[in-house]
Amino acid sequence: MQWQTKLPLIAILRGIKPEEARDHVAAILDAGFDAVEIPLNSPQWEISIAAMVREFGDKALIGAGTVLKTEQVDALAAMGSKLVVTPNTNPDVIRRAVSHGMTVCAGCATATEAFAALEAGAQTLKIFPSSAFGPDYIKALKAVLPKDVPVFAVGGVTPENLDVWLNAGCSGAGLGSDLYRAGQSVERTAEQATAFVKAYQEAVK
Incomplete structure (x- = not known):
């Protein structure tokens, strides 16, 4: 298995609003990212994700995080989303996403959860919360x-400690509040993405 993009870093834009999404995603892609996750507990996520897939889907792996239900997977597939990131190990959600040809990054903490996710077809695992x-x-x-x-x-990864996680054997990382916090400026997002x-x-x- 191989990660789908050139840079194995996922930008997590939790809390982003539809009217902000384009400028922040553009800044992140300009910095060199090519994977973006908008969690489903963000305001009007269906508008943001659909718009970002239309605009940037040919340049980056665009998708959703905090995906908990198979119906959400179906909605994401219908809008052309290619990435599903889960906070937990739900075999039904993983299988449904894989059946749609999506890349699944499944949240797990233990070996039991990790193997359950792999058995369901997940191509990538995320250890969350890593800092704990x-x-x-x-x-x-x-x-x-x-x-x-x-x-x-995923969880607690910063530009200063990214190398620690990579040296521990991680292929990459999902980057949340140290990259983007709801309401921050595009300039701040660009600065952190570059870092x-x-x-x-x-x-x-």
Whole structure:
């Protein structure tokens, strides 16, 4: 299995509004990102995701986070979304997304959850919340997982500590409040996106 995009960092835009989405997504893509997640607990997510898929779907993997129900997966597939990120391991949600040809990054914490997600067809795993478990935990978990499965750290990842997670065996990371907080300026988003890209490039030299 391989992660679908050139840069294995997912921009998580939790709380973004439809009227803000374009400028922030454009800034993130300009910085070098090519995967964007808009969580479904964001205001009018269906408007934001559909618009971002139309505008940027040919340049980046655009999709949704906090996906909990199969009906949500169907709605996302209908609007052309290609990425489903879950906070938990729900085999029905994973299978439905895979049946639509979507990339699934399934949230898990334990080996039991990780293997359940893989059995359901998830191509990528996210350890959430990573900061609560720490890099040593991920390193230990990686030892029992199939070597070709990309594992992402999510929760508490910053430009300053990204290398720690990569050194623990993560392929990449999902970036939330250290990249984007609801209401922040586009300039701030661009600045943080650039810092994360630089941190990744330096870590994998």
